[in-house]
Amino acid sequence: MGGQRADHDVRVAVVGAGYMGGGIAQSFAARGIDCVVVDETAQRSRERVRQLHEEADEFAADGLIPEARADAVRAHLRAAESLEAALAGVSYVAEVVPERIEVKRTVLERISSSVGPEVVIGTNTSAIPIGELATSVTAPERFLGVHWMNPAPFVPSVEVIPGARTSPSVVEDVVGFLRGIGKVPTVVGDSPGFVANRLQYALFREAARLVEDGVADPAQVDEVVRNSFGFRLPFFGPFAIADIAGLDVYRDGFTTLESAYGDRIGTPRMLVDQVERGRHGLKTGQGFYEFADGVGADVARYRDRAYAGLDRLRAELGQVDLVERRDQLR
Ligand SMILES: NC(=O)C1=CN([C@@H]2O[C@H](COP(=O)(O)OP(=O)(O)OC[C@H]3O[C@@H](n4cnc5c(N)ncnc54)[C@H](O)[C@@H]3O)[C@@H](O)[C@H]2O)C=CC1
Numbered sequence: 001m002g003g004q005r006a007d008h009d010v011r012v013a014v015v016g017a018g019y020m021g022g023g024i025a026q027s028f029a030a031r032g033i034d035c036v037v038v039d040e041t042a043q044r045s046r047e048r049v050r051q052l053h054e055e056a057d058e059f060a061a062d063g064l065i066p067e068a069r070a071d072a073v074r075a076h077l078r079a080a081e082s083l084e085a086a087l088a089g090v091s092y093v094a095e096v097v098p099e100r101i102e103v104k105r106t107v108l109e110r111i112s113s114s115v116g117p118e119v120v121i122g123t124n125t126s127a128i129p130i131g132e133l134a135t136s137v138t139a140p141e142r143f144l145g146v147h148w149m150n151p152a153p154f155v156p157s158v159e160v161i162p163g164a165r166t167s168p169s170v171v172e173d174v175v176g177f178l179r180g181i182g183k184v185p186t187v188v189g190d191s192p193g194f195v196a197n198r199l200q201y202a203l204f205r206e207a208a209r210l211v212e213d214g215v216a217d218p219a220q221v222d223e224v225v226r227n228s229f230g231f232r233l234p235f236f237g238p239f240a241i242a243d244i245a246g247l248d249v250y251r252d253g254f255t256t257l258e259s260a261y262g263d264r265i266g267t268p269r270m271l272v273d274q275v276e277r278g279r280h281g282l283k284t285g286q287g288f289y290e291f292a293d294g295v296g297a298d299v300a301r302y303r304d305r306a307y308a309g310l311d312r313l314r315a316e317l318g319q320v321d322l323v324e325r326r327d328q329l330r
């Protein structure tokens with residue numbers, strides 16, 4: 001399964017052909033990897049494949065993917081009549097059934113008892129620890145989390161989460177396989193919500209609190225997020241953003257937030273440590289990152305080009321008509 005190019009020897013089964021399973025299956029098939037999908041009934045599996053073929057054609061018609069990739073989806077994506085039929089001859093299985101532990105356990109038990117121990121099984125769980133699912137899988141060395149983002153064909157990241165018993169060679173193979181189809185796999189630790197959803201849900205929780213507290217309504221929260229720190233996120237993550245802003249400034253901001261909200265927005269120990277060691281980020285040359293000499297000007301130039309480019313892209317695309325209050329959203 002390894003390598004940096006699409007590995008055409010890998011045959012994939014996607015179990016659960018809903019929103020995510022469909023997009024994951026398209027992503028494999030578009031790169032010429034044979035992929036069979038199976039859902040709860042044969043009729044639903046067939047119907048989903050028909051929809052996924054049509055959708056890939058629409059992506060190509062809209063210029064989102066080359067036509068050859070849409071043709072590949074038609075050529076390499078098919079439906080199976082049963083789970084057992086789907087699993088025959090595959091080397092990788094993506095479990096993409098609903099986010100309910102008992103459903104995932106039942107499906108994982110069925111999958112792992114139907115395939116040999118060499119077949120790799122990846123769960124697309126959003127938040128359930130891999131250790132909690134691994135107990136339902138025979139030969140847990142071949143089991144791991146492979147968490148795609150929505151919509152799967154277009155968002156680059158895939159979190160790869162080894163469980164305590166996952167074989168390092170399986171992790172390496174899955175990472176190579178995902179890179180080969182153009183994804184950005186990041187291996188992270190096993191903890192509820194992993195990286196993406198722990199952060200995403202923490203943000204959502206505080207967004208909901210803002211609305212509950214009457215500070216802003218949902219559209220106002222979204223408007224501020226999209227046009228403020230959300231505008232930076234395609235280019236810089238939270239640690240780089242903090243380093244660029246100044247860690248001493250962050251520490252001072254936390255003093256106010258912590259006194260208002262307590263532990264919910266408490267000052268991180270690792271931030272205080274950095275500041276106490278004189279590591280204030282880009283301005284002192286060291287923070288969470290070690291900046292090379294003179295890199296500050298490069299970062300500023302890149303940042304400004306990136307933001308100006310993003311501003312142009314947004315002007316070109318316009319704002320989707322989400323709500324009646326469109327006129328109030330910039
Ligand atoms: N919706 C999202 O944004 C994301 C979801 N995920 C995760 O992906 C998984 C699936 O989520 P969605 O695709 O959004 O849900 P969905 O509801 O669109 O799809 C789930 C599919 O599984 C099928 N299914 C149910 N029981 C089954 C069984 N026993 N055998 C075969 N198929 C079965 C359903 O009929 C349905 O088509 C969940 O674990 C979710 O947390 C991960 C990343 C993003």
Ligand SMILES: O=C(O)[C@@H](O)C(=O)[C@H](O)[C@@H](O)CO
Binds near residue numbers: 125126148149151196
């Ligand atoms: O944002 C994503 O694409 C994900 O990381 C998810 O897992 C889902 O959005 C999930 O939180 C909703 O079920």
